Amino acid sequence: MKLESFNNIYHYNRKSRVKRWFYIFLALCVIILFLPWTQNIKVKGNVTSLLQEQRPQQLNSPIPGRIARWHVKNGDFVKKGDTILQLTEVKEDYMDPLLIDRTEEQVKAKQGVRNYYEAKVNTTDAQLSALASGRDLKLEQLKVKLGQLNNKLAAEEAELEAANNELELTTDQYQRQKKMYDEGLVSLTQLQQRSITYQNATAKKTAAQNKLAQTRQEIITVNLEQSATVQDYSEKLNKTQGELFQSKGQIESSEGDIAKLQNQVSNYKIRLGLYAVIAAQDGQIVQLNKAGIGEILKDGESIGSIVPGNVDYAVEIYIKPVDLPLVKAGQSVMFVFDGFPAIVFSGWPNTSYGIFRGKVIAVESNISANGLFRALAIEDKGKKPWPPQLKMGAGVQGIAILNDVPVWYELWRNINGFPPDYYTVKNEKPTSGNEKSK
The missing domain is CATH 2.40.30.170 (Efflux pump adaptor protein, beta barrel domain)
Structure with a gap:
């Protein structure tokens, strides 16, 4: 009995194709094995x-302060230079509204002190010049006087020499006259005349010696006066120079104080510009972590982040x-x-x-x-x-x-379990040895 449905289900009379498909699959596998x-x-x-500047960057408070006003919110896009928030001062050292004006007044006062000492330096320089001129004039006068005394000394030495010569002559004449008187050849009157002449010559020599000694003493006195003048003017010059250096020191000190105060004025002016936190570049504001008004920020404290727009x-x-x-x-x-x-x-x-x-x-x-x-x-x-x-x-x-x-x-x-082949970039110079290992 022939059952048609049985044959359609079990295909007893149909030829098998498994072997053909097996060879086809095997051939495909072999082909695949040789594919790249x-x-x-x-x-x-x-x-x-x-680039570092294109990465997300923190927004930090440049100074300690209290938040006064927000100008942005999370997700807002800002341009470079836009104000993000406004701060007010919290440090008592900077709360004076006239702080800059008063500091500038201190600068002007210090500049006045400096100008005073500069004028004093000029006056002291003039005093030094006057003292130096006075010393030179005095020494020149003493030098002239000393020259006169030396000339006088030379004249008196010549006078003393003449007196010595005259004394020697009168002494010889007196002795010969006395001898003749003793022999009765001359009268007593003639002897007395020679005696007077001898005594006058002796007195003249003594007077010349006294004048010479006095002149020499005057020369010594003038030399001492020169030394005293030099010492006196040296003391005055040293004292004046000390005042000059002191005034110059005060000028340098004033310059330092002025520079310090000017630095403070600059810092105060710059600080005024730091009360507004400014966007450093174009970007989006994200992750704001401070809430509301009146919150106090520390120096350098993070406020949020800004993500650059062009990256x-x-x-x-x-x-x-x-x-x-x-x-x-x-x-x-x-x-x-x-x-x-x-x-x-x-x-x-x-x-x-x-x-x-x-x-x-x-x-x-x-x-x-x-x-x-x-x-x-x-x-x-x-x-x-x-x-x-x-x-x-x-x-x-x-x-x-x-x-x-x-x-x-x-x-x-x-x-x-081998690693991949070592890779060599084509534009690199080839190294010695094989380019591949394994």
């Missing part, structure tokens, strides 16, 4: 910026130490940004969808706190541009592209 496969290593990271984005990726030798500057990297759908075929990067290309520009030599090495990558300008919706800190999955190898080689490498 791009080696890669997978890394994770986040969006950042190469040249980069990606920081973290590499395992075992994979570090495989990553070099200039290497190509594929990125999948969080929030952007993608279909990734890691072995065939050209067939992937939704990926963005980048290029490694630096690999840090120091290990990070998370035990991984940090590398920085930027957009590959010759490929698909990165999405403009990127935000700082967004998550990134990266695939560092290495060498192209057959699929069978990649399977064999993974089965044996």
Whole structure:
């Protein structure tokens, strides 16, 4: 009995095709084994910026103060120079509303003191000049007087010499006259005349000696007067010079006080401009952590953050130490940004969808706190541009592209636990030895 439904279910009379499909599958597997496969290593990271000024930055209070007014709120976009909040003073040293004016008055007072001492210096210089001129004039007078006395001394010495000669002559004449008187050749009157002449010559010599001694004493007196004059004027000059140096010291001290007070005036004026917290660049205000009016801020205390508006984005990726030798500057990297759908075929990067290309520009030599090495990558300008919706800190999955190898080689490498082949950037100079290991 022939059952048609039974034959349709179990196909007893139908020829089997399993063998043919097995050979087709086997042939496909063999073909796949010889297809090219791009080696890669997978890394994770986040969006950042190469430039420090383009990264999110804290807003800090430049001075201690009390919040008087807010000009922004969370999420607002500001331009460079916009006021974020207004502060009022809390330190008693700066609360005087006329602080700058009164400090400037102190500067003027110190400048007046300096001008007084400058005038005193000029007067003292004039006194020094007058004393020096008076000393020179006095010494010149004494020098002239000393010259006169020396001339007088020379004349008196000549006079004394003449008196000595006359005395010798009269002495000889007196002795001869006395001898003749004793012999009775001359009278007593003649002897007395010679005696008077002799006595006059003796008195004349004595007078010449006294005059000479007096002149010499006057010379000694003039010399002493010269020394006394020099000493007296030296004392006066030293005293005046001491006053001069004291006045100059007061001028220097006043200059220091003036500079200090002017510095205070400048600081006070600059402090006036710090009561308003200003945006240093264009960006968005986020994470404001102070509430309301009247809250007191400390010096340098964080108020919130500002995220720059114009950013040249980069990606920081973290590499395992075992994979570090495989990553070099200039290497190509594929990125999948969080929030952007993608279909990734890691072995065939050209067939992937939704990926963005980048290029490694630096690999840090120091290990990070998370035990991984940090590398920085930027957009590959010759490929698909990165999405403009990127935000700082967004998550990134990266695939560092290495060498192209057959699929069978990649399977064999993974089965044996071998690392990927060392990657050599094409624009780098080749190193000595083999470019590949393993």
